[in-house]
Amino acid sequence: MRRWVDAAVQLAAPAVLVVAVGIASRFVSNAHEIYFLNALVSVAIVVAVYVFIGNSGVLSFGQVSFVAVGAFAAGVLTIPLESKTGVLPQLYPLLRDHTIGNVASLLVAAAAGGVFALLVGMPLMRLSGLAAGIATFAVLEITHNVLREWTKIGPGATTLSLVPETTDALQATLGALVVIAAAFAYQRSRFGRRLRASREDPAAARGVGVNVHRERLWAFTASGALAGFAGGLLVHLLGSITTEQVYLELTFITLAMLVVGGLTSLWGAVVGALAVSALDSFLIESEQGVKIGVTIDTPQGTRLIFLGAIMALMLILRPQGITGGKEFRLPRWRG
Amino acid sequence: MSVLAAIDAQTLVDSVGLGAIYALMAVGIGLVFGVLRLVNFAYGQLVMAGAYTLAFTANWRVVWSLAACLIVVVALSLAMELAVFRPLRGASPAVMLVTTFAIAFVLQAVALLIDLRDNTLGEVATSVAPLNQAITLRGVEVRKITIVAVIVTVVVLALLALLLNRTRIGLHMRAASADFSTARLLGVRANRVIGLAVLLSGVLAAIVAVLLTVQLPFVQPDFALRETIVVLVGVVVGGIEKLWSATLGGFLIGFATGILNGALPTDQTVFLPSAVFALVILVLLLRPSGLFVWGRPAAERL
Numbered sequence: 319m320r321r322w323v324d325a326a327v328q329l330a331a332p333a334v335l336v337v338a339v340g341i342a343s344r345f346v347s348n349a350h351e352i353y354f355l356n357a358l359v360s361v362a363i364v365v366a367v368y369v370f371i372g373n374s375g376v377l378s379f380g381q382v383s384f385v386a387v388g389a390f391a392a393g394v395l396t397i398p399l400e401s402k403t404g405v406l407p408q409l410y411p412l413l414r415d416h417t418i419g420n421v422a423s424l425l426v427a428a429a430a431g432g433v434f435a436l437l438v439g440m441p442l443m444r445l446s447g448l449a450a451g452i453a454t455f456a457v458l459e460i461t462h463n464v465l466r467e468w469t470k471i472g473p474g475a476t477t478l479s480l481v482p483e484t485t486d487a488l489q490a491t492l493g494a495l496v497v498i499a500a501a502f503a504y505q506r507s508r509f510g511r512r513l514r515a516s517r518e519d520p521a522a523a524r525g526v527g528v529n530v531h532r533e534r535l536w537a538f539t540a541s542g543a544l545a546g547f548a549g550g551l552l553v554h555l556l557g558s559i560t561t562e563q564v565y566l567e568l569t570f571i572t573l574a575m576l577v578v579g580g581l582t583s584l585w586g587a588v589v590g591a592l593a594v595s596a597l598d599s600f601l602i603e604s605e606q607g608v609k610i611g612v613t614i615d616t617p618q619g620t621r622l623i624f625l626g627a628i629m630a631l632m633l634i635l636r637p638q639g640i641t642g643g644k645e646f647r648l649p650r651w652r653g
Numbered sequence: 654m655s656v657l658a659a660i661d662a663q664t665l666v667d668s669v670g671l672g673a674i675y676a677l678m679a680v681g682i683g684l685v686f687g688v689l690r691l692v693n694f695a696y697g698q699l700v701m702a703g704a705y706t707l708a709f710t711a712n713w714r715v716v717w718s719l720a721a722c723l724i725v726v727v728a729l730s731l732a733m734e735l736a737v738f739r740p741l742r743g744a745s746p747a748v749m750l751v752t753t754f755a756i757a758f759v760l761q762a763v764a765l766l767i768d769l770r771d772n773t774l775g776e777v778a779t780s781v782a783p784l785n786q787a788i789t790l791r792g793v794e795v796r797k798i799t800i801v802a803v804i805v806t807v808v809v810l811a812l813l814a815l816l817l818n819r820t821r822i823g824l825h826m827r828a829a830s831a832d833f834s835t836a837r838l839l840g841v842r843a844n845r846v847i848g849l850a851v852l853l854s855g856v857l858a859a860i861v862a863v864l865l866t867v868q869l870p871f872v873q874p875d876f877a878l879r880e881t882i883v884v885l886v887g888v889v890v891g892g893i894e895k896l897w898s899a900t901l902g903g904f905l906i907g908f909a910t911g912i913l914n915g916a917l918p919t920d921q922t923v924f925l926p927s928a929v930f931a932l933v934i935l936v937l938l939l940r941p942s943g944l945f946v947w948g949r950p951a952a953e954r955l
Contacts, residue, residue: 456886
């Protein structure tokens with residue numbers, strides 16, 4: 319009984335937080351709503367990345383490649399037919415002559431991310447440590463390079479625009495919830511437990527018969543599919559996107575969110591994404607002069623300094639992250 | 654074959670010069686990694702700070718400009734050790750790496766703020782620009798900077814080899830790189846060894862700043878960022894566990910970048926990054942502990 323309550327609480331806490339952010343976005347002005355929706359999509363991306371990095375303990379700089387693939391797949395496939403031939407004349411006929419609905423595009427994005435991650439992961443999951451970090455970084459570079467230059471599958475170096483902006487408060491919340499639920503189901507499954515065992519002690523896990531390569535590959539694929547899905551949410555939120563927006567900066571900020579929250583828990587991924595998003599939104603606002611009792615008005619350009627400095631300070635003072643890398647649990651009564 | 658034919662002496666010379674600079678950066682990153690197990694992503698921002706110092710002191714006498722660059726970069730490097738690396742000692746590699754991302758981020762943002770005081774982006778560092786002139790040797794134009802870069806690199810590497818192999822502190826550094834906790838038990842002073850590694854890596858960053866600004870005098874906040882990423886890739890491909898394999902990896906990736914850029918016509922280079930990084934993945938799969946690391950692979954670090 320106790321176990322089920324604990325599990326329910328572990329899933330409910332991040333879900334409640336996400337729903338609260340979703341509801342809050344309905345009560346603020348249109349200009350501020352975007353911060354909340356951005357935060358929700360960030361949650362989806364960070365949790366997707368967490369599924370691999372958090373459970374396996376292997377650092378990957380490549381997960382944003384799957385966000386990119388998902389974003390461009392969903393984007394290219396949902397541009398209305400009447401404008402598509404005009405803006406993207408060089409597309410393959412299959413992509414040029416078909417347009418699909420919003421939900422279908424998210425599923426295609428997830429499938430594209432998952433298949434790509436599976437193919438990439440098969441050789442790469444044999445690596446660990448810095449070699450894995452650099453090899454996955456190489457995947458990000460290759461993805462960025464191909465998306466930027468190959469105009470038969472996308473917009474190339476130009477902006478992909480006219481994508482329907484369908485990620486509203488409801489979709490952003492539901493999307494983040496779907497990713498959280500999937501991540502939770504994975505980490506409670508036998509696959510997730512085997513992988514987490516290999517994270518704590520690879521040798522011992524091998525000793526009890528865990529195939530570390532295979533378990534990492536499952537997690538990498540699941541993470542890729544969720545990242546693709548999150549990429550779909552992102553492109554439908556922004557309405558237009560370039561390859562630069564799903565490249566180095568997003569990789570760094572996503573990893574930073576994960577580490578700030580706590581690398582090894584779902585709760586940490588959600589808290590980190592929301593905390594860094596909140597901080598960033600606050601700093602953007604305070605560059606324009608914000609009023610909370612006193613007027614805070616920071617000069618232009620100081621936002622990035624504060625953001626970086628607070629992140630560095632946080633990591634130095636509390637390297638295990640805000641949540642300490644532990645799942646949420648209710649305080650226990652001690653009578 | 655057309656690619657090979659296009660590699661003329663000119664490209665070869667320029668590529669060696671580029672490889673030499675990358676090798677110096679690789680040494681700077683490898684030295685700190687050796688004693689701290691920390692991949693310093695903010696290394697490029699040290700170089701950037703040096704380049705800005707050169708730009709702002711462009712009308713000073715060259716000697717003073719170079720001295721200012723050295724002082725600023727070494728001071729920043731030591732400040733980084735005191736404020737960031739020291740409290741992080743013993744943290745997980747992911748946390749250390751992400752913290753250096755954050756530091757890189759901060760330094761770049763500060764540079765942007767300083768740079769934009771005159772309302773234009775970018776400053777020009779010209780104090781050592783005359784080195785960019787070329788002299789002709791048997792029909793090959795060799796820029797003076799290429800000769801300087803190669804000589805400086807060889808001298809620096811030789812001095813470093815002397816320091817590491819012939820002095821007591823060098824022995825301590827090698828011991829600390831091999832096994833830090835055992836070295837401490839045997840009386841190696843941790844802070845002194847780490848301090849020296851950080852100091853040397855700062856000096857190297859200052860030298861790199863001077864050499865790079867000669868070729869790329871237009872300094873912006875993201876100066877040396879791309880180079881740092883490429884060098885990090887080279888260092889891991891070469892083998893980060895050993896200073897010499899890391900250095901060789903840095904040289905190799907700089908040399909290869911120079912050759913490929915020089916040899917391929919521009920309309921064929923669009924997918925060049927993909928080819929290069931595919932090759933990086935291949936090398937890592939075949940030799941995960943490094944291209945130049947021989948013998949039994951080191952056990953997985955936990």
